[in-house]
Amino acid sequence: MSGYRGKQRQQFGKGAGGRRGRENECVAVDENNPIIQRFREYATILDAKHDKYERIVKINRDITIESKRIIFLLHTIDPRKNNLQKVCEEAKERLEAIFRNHFIAIAKELKDQDPYQYARAYTNGMQEFIEAYTFYEYSCGRDISHWETIQRKLTFKAGPKEPGAATKQEGDATPQQEQIESVADCHLENAEKKVEELSCMLHPQDFVLGLGDLSGEIMRKCINSLGSGNSDSCFQHCRFMQELYKGFLSVTSIRSRDFSHKMVTLRQSLLKSENVCYNVTVRGGEAAKWGTTDDAAAGQFQYQPSKEDDDEGVFF
Amino acid sequence: MQNNVKTIFDSFNDYLVKEQELRTEIRDIVRDIDQAAKEAAIALQVIHSSIADVSAACVKARTFFDTCREGYGKLATLIPAGQYYRYHDHWHYMTQRIVFLIALTIYLEKGFLVARETAAEILGLHTDQKQGFHLDIEDYLVGILQLASELSRYAVNSVILGDYERPLMISKFVADLNSGFRLLNLKNDSLRKRFDALKYDVKKIEEIVYDISIRGLRTEPTPAVVAVPAAEAPEEPQS
Numbered sequence: 370m371s372g373y374r375g376k377q378r379q380q381f382g383k384g385a386g387g388r389r390g391r392e393n394e395c396v397a398v399d400e401n402n403p404i405i406q407r408f409r410e411y412a413t414i415l416d417a418k419h420d421k422y423e424r425i426v427k428i429n430r431d432i433t434i435e436s437k438r439i440i441f442l443l444h445t446i447d448p449r450k451n452n453l454q455k456v457c458e459e460a461k462e463r464l465e466a467i468f469r470n471h472f473i474a475i476a477k478e479l480k481d482q483d484p485y486q487y488a489r490a491y492t493n494g495m496q497e498f499i500e501a502y503t504f505y506e507y508s509c510g511r512d513i514s515h516w517e518t519i520q521r522k523l524t525f526k527a528g529p530k531e532p533g534a535a536t537k538q539e540g541d542a543t544p545q546q547e548q549i550e551s552v553a554d555c556h557l558e559n560a561e562k563k564v565e566e567l568s569c570m571l572h573p574q575d576f577v578l579g580l581g582d583l584s585g586e587i588m589r590k591c592i593n594s595l596g597s598g599n600s601d602s603c604f605q606h607c608r609f610m611q612e613l614y615k616g617f618l619s620v621t622s623i624r625s626r627d628f629s630h631k632m633v634t635l636r637q638s639l640l641k642s643e644n645v646c647y648n649v650t651v652r653g654g655e656a657a658k659w660g661t662t663d664d665a666a667a668g669q670f671q672y673q674p675s676k677e678d679d680d681e682g683v684f685f
Numbered sequence: 686m687q688n689n690v691k692t693i694f695d696s697f698n699d700y701l702v703k704e705q706e707l708r709t710e711i712r713d714i715v716r717d718i719d720q721a722a723k724e725a726a727i728a729l730q731v732i733h734s735s736i737a738d739v740s741a742a743c744v745k746a747r748t749f750f751d752t753c754r755e756g757y758g759k760l761a762t763l764i765p766a767g768q769y770y771r772y773h774d775h776w777h778y779m780t781q782r783i784v785f786l787i788a789l790t791i792y793l794e795k796g797f798l799v800a801r802e803t804a805a806e807i808l809g810l811h812t813d814q815k816q817g818f819h820l821d822i823e824d825y826l827v828g829i830l831q832l833a834s835e836l837s838r839y840a841v842n843s844v845i846l847g848d849y850e851r852p853l854m855i856s857k858f859v860a861d862l863n864s865g866f867r868l869l870n871l872k873n874d875s876l877r878k879r880f881d882a883l884k885y886d887v888k889k890i891e892e893i894v895y896d897i898s899i900r901g902l903r904t905e906p907t908p909a910v911v912a913v914p915a916a917e918a919p920e921e922p923q924s
Binding site: 403404405407408409411412414415416418419481482483484485486488512513515516517573576577580609612613615616617619620621623 | 689690691692693694695696697698700701767768769770771773797798800801814815822823825826861862864865866868869870871872
């Protein structure tokens with residue numbers, strides 16, 4: 370039955386085609402070609418758009434991966450190993466490399482485009498990157514940058530003048546390092562684009578969501594430092610997170626589901642680290658035993674050799 | 686450090702407040718345009734009940750498009766350069782519907798598919814996003830797909846009103862649209878979903894043509910039917 374019907378329909382499709390043929394003569398409007406031609410045009414536009422989107426998504430993934438690695442790297446900061454300086458240097462370099470390699474590629478894709486059109490293609494990478502970047506700043510004891518500062522770093526300008534300005538801006542942190550970086554930037558920019566300004570838009574909302582992710586990392590840091598017996602910094606981390614939570618609470622009128630989701634996670638992280646601080650306060654150094662690994666316990670043993678309680682912790 | 690977090694969130698709140706204000710303004714304008722679009726849609730509904738009033742309905746609909754154009758003009762001045770897609774969600778449904786209405790009007794008047802450029806012109810928009818406020822291509826295409834489903838309804842009603850020729854024309858037109866859409870590489874987004882519905886419209890119209898043909902309600906003789914399909918057939922795979 371269905372086969373029969375199919376055949377019938379096909380025939381009448383041809384019937385319509387027959388009419389089409391005749392109408393070509395009297396009504397110029399009804400030719401097959403104009404619509405097809407139009408749609409070929411539309412197809413190219415759509416394809417170009419999709420391709421661009423895909424390319425940005427790809428870069429976005431690379432940024433996410435590298436940012437995660439940097440975060441992992443930053444977690445290896447351990448006061449007992451005295452590696453703060455070294456790790457920070459390396460993290461900084463890798464973060465700068467992301468600016469240089471990945472974001473400039475996105476900026477190139479976004480040239481002459483409405484950045485909001487492709488914002489969704491790189492929002493994840495951007496959030497992850499913000500998390501890594503602010504975590505780097507936090508870990509190295511610096512202030513968290515305002516998103517406008519980062520946006521300025523994401524704006525790549527041609528000509529020697531603008532990179533110079535960027536150097537001044539970043540200069541206050543570690544001048545020597547910066548100089549080298551921006552010289553490299555400068556070369557890159559001069560080589561690749563002559564006059565235009567390229568910019569990779571940082572959506573403030575992405576920035577704030579990245580800050581939300583940061584809380585998770587700080588919670589980990591807080592618990593890690595408990596493990597390594599560095600209980601003073603637990604309170605510091607905890608205070609920072611409280612500040613962050615306060616900031617999130619102050620945000621009203623946001624139309625984002627992600628945001629409220631992040632809020633819940635942030636609150637959980639905050640409660641965890643507050644609980645850590647509570648335990649440290651109530652139980653003192655004894656609390657530090659929990660969650661220790663052999664390595665951490667050994668470190669702790671070195672740190673506070675006088676405490677007998679801690680000695681016991683090693684044999685647990 | 687604590688102060689810094691506070692500054693960040695303070696400026697974030699400022700940012701949100703500013704955005705909110707702009708969105709409120711946009712919403713007001715969009716509501717006005719939407720109202721005009723609705724009236725145009727109502728005016729065009731007459732095509733389903735009376736053949737004689739079609740051209741009058743088109744004229745009436747066109748006056749509402751003028752109102753829409755004014756609204757879009759206001760929107761264009763409101764939206765900062767390069768932020769079209771930031772607020773796009775406020776007007777994209779509406780734009781799709783207006784494109785559909787324009788496409789329907791032009792189809793009723795002239796019998797061909799409105800080009801994106803023409804639709805944009807009627808609304809006083811650009812087609813190239815570099816020139817500012819423009820008609821997004823996906824909005825245009827979704828509007829065209831809406832046209833197909835309206836035409837399937839129109840085909841039914843023209844039969845009811847005793848016009849047996851129109852469904853054949855519509856069938857041809859929608860078949861062309863269908864092959865046009867087959868040229869596009871669609872991603873799995875809303876446009877794709879909308880396109881998947883097109884085959885039902887095509888099927889429905891074909892069935893109407895079938896019903897008309899099998900009962901011999903068509904006024905024209907059929908011999909040509911056999912000759913031309915051979916020429917038509919190679920065209921199909923191309924699409």
